[in-house]
Amino acid sequence: MIVLVHHLLCAASRAVRLQLSEKGVAFELRVERPWERRADFLRLNPAGDLPVLVEDENAVAGVLAALEYVEEIHADPPLLGRDPQQRAEVRRLLNWFLVKFEAEVTATVVGEKIGKRISNGGPPNSRAISAGRQNIHMHLDYVAWLMERRRWLAGEQMTLADIAAAAQLSVLDYAGEVPWAKHPEAKDWYARIKSRPAFRPLLAETLPGIPPPRHYTDLDF
Amino acid sequence: MIVLVHHLLCAASRAVRLQLSEKGVAFELRVERPWERRADFLRLNPAGDLPVLVEDENAVAGVLAALEYVEEIHADPPLLGRDPQQRAEVRRLLNWFLVKFEAEVTATVVGEKIGKRISNGGPPNSRAISAGRQNIHMHLDYVAWLMERRRWLAGEQMTLADIAAAAQLSVLDYAGEVPWAKHPEAKDWYARIKSRPAFRPLLAETLPGIPPPRHYTDLDF
Numbered sequence: 001m002i003v004l005v006h007h008l009l010c011a012a013s014r015a016v017r018l019q020l021s022e023k024g025v026a027f028e029l030r031v032e033r034p035w036e037r038r039a040d041f042l043r044l045n046p047a048g049d050l051p052v053l054v055e056d057e058n059a060v061a062g063v064l065a066a067l068e069y070v071e072e073i074h075a076d077p078p079l080l081g082r083d084p085q086q087r088a089e090v091r092r093l094l095n096w097f098l099v100k101f102e103a104e105v106t107a108t109v110v111g112e113k114i115g116k117r118i119s120n121g122g123p124p125n126s127r128a129i130s131a132g133r134q135n136i137h138m139h140l141d142y143v144a145w146l147m148e149r150r151r152w153l154a155g156e157q158m159t160l161a162d163i164a165a166a167a168q169l170s171v172l173d174y175a176g177e178v179p180w181a182k183h184p185e186a187k188d189w190y191a192r193i194k195s196r197p198a199f200r201p202l203l204a205e206t207l208p209g210i211p212p213p214r215h216y217t218d219l220d221f
Numbered sequence: 222m223i224v225l226v227h228h229l230l231c232a233a234s235r236a237v238r239l240q241l242s243e244k245g246v247a248f249e250l251r252v253e254r255p256w257e258r259r260a261d262f263l264r265l266n267p268a269g270d271l272p273v274l275v276e277d278e279n280a281v282a283g284v285l286a287a288l289e290y291v292e293e294i295h296a297d298p299p300l301l302g303r304d305p306q307q308r309a310e311v312r313r314l315l316n317w318f319l320v321k322f323e324a325e326v327t328a329t330v331v332g333e334k335i336g337k338r339i340s341n342g343g344p345p346n347s348r349a350i351s352a353g354r355q356n357i358h359m360h361l362d363y364v365a366w367l368m369e370r371r372r373w374l375a376g377e378q379m380t381l382a383d384i385a386a387a388a389q390l391s392v393l394d395y396a397g398e399v400p401w402a403k404h405p406e407a408k409d410w411y412a413r414i415k416s417r418p419a420f421r422p423l424l425a426e427t428l429p430g431i432p433p434p435r436h437y438t439d440l441d442f
Binding site for chain 2: 062088
């Protein structure tokens with residue numbers, strides 16, 4: 001069985017977890033605290049980041065490799081798009097949400113606010129948090145812009161683009177850091193993806209001593 | 222014909238250019254200065270970064286989308302690996318060199334030293350340059366570690382992993398910022414990929430007023 005090495009605060013891990021659930025693939029979760037830089041974990045992924053998929057003797061390291069691997073091995077339903085142009089659009093948005101959004105919003109806001117606390121990483125950098133809180137508005141506006149033109153972020157079908165964006169926003173939402181009231185179009189889109197069965201077990205999980213806000217699991221938030 | 226929107230200092234653009242050349246795909250180059258944030262360019266790629274491939278009416282934005290698109294449209298020779306495990310390894314290393322190496326080395330060293338000069342971006346941040354100059358040693362050590370175990374970075378065949386790593390190092394080499402003398406194994410690997418015909422036109426190109434060091438085009442550097 002596939003093992004997903006993950007952490008609940010890691011949006012990239014959430015994306016692969018949601019993808020596996022959407023496809024009905026059975027998997028086991030194994031929690032890793034990547035900041036501990038355990039030798040056994042670094043052998044799985046020398047880059048030291050999450051997620052890693054382990055299947056038999058093979059490790060698939062990193063979110064982009066993992067998402068593509070799962071699409072290749074479990075093709076049904078296709079979540080990457082049905083032709084090269086569509087896949088290019090999904091991959092453009094994967095880069096947007098997994099690299100750009102991660103760096104501009106999640107890594108700063110959640111990394112500074114909760115990540116440092118659970119890893120004993122020192123005091124949070126409040127300037128970084130403020131910058132990330134500003135940056136999220138542009139990203140939520142971009143979701144709204146896409147939603148005016150399409151049914152899902154990359155087109156008419158739900159794809160990994162939606163999963164990656166929802167994974168990021170769900171981590172921020174756990175930290176109470178999504179200004180939903182100012183972004184109703186993004187909220188409507190998130191409500192749709194949040195109500196999918198694949199989301200339920202993920203939203204039910206919590207970090208010891210760091211509960212999410214009450215609206216986090218609520219489908220009418 | 223495919224148009225590659227690129228900049229000579231952009232390692233990601235170089236990677237796609239080398240991929241197209243290795244496959245013998247005809248393409249035109251169009252130079253973009255992404256820091257100008259031209260409206261026409263942002264319509265092609267709202268993220269505002271390079272490269273972008275344009276074919277007929279379609280734009281493929283971002284290096285990961287572009288590399289995967291070219292593999293899908295021009296499958297021969299395959300540069301992404303021949304089975305799902307191999308492709309996972311190539312994609313792990315693509316993320317390593319195109320995201321991690323870019324952030325830890327190229328964006329700081331070349332971005333501060335030359336990027337700011339050509340974009341009127343203000344004085345270079347010498348602390349960032351020092352940090353990048355330290356970081357490159359770890360990456361060159363990792364190339365050496367892989368070369369002790371494999372013929373090419375991802376295995377027995379040359380793949381996009383080699384192309385992405387060579388693209389990064391060629392940009393740093395243009396700036397005279399690769400400490401080759403301290404890293405003979407990485408140098409041997411780079412000499413092999415640098416001598417491929419696909420590399421020649423790329424190395425022949427220069428930025429006005431910013432010549433590369435003499436060894437940049439030399440196959441016996």
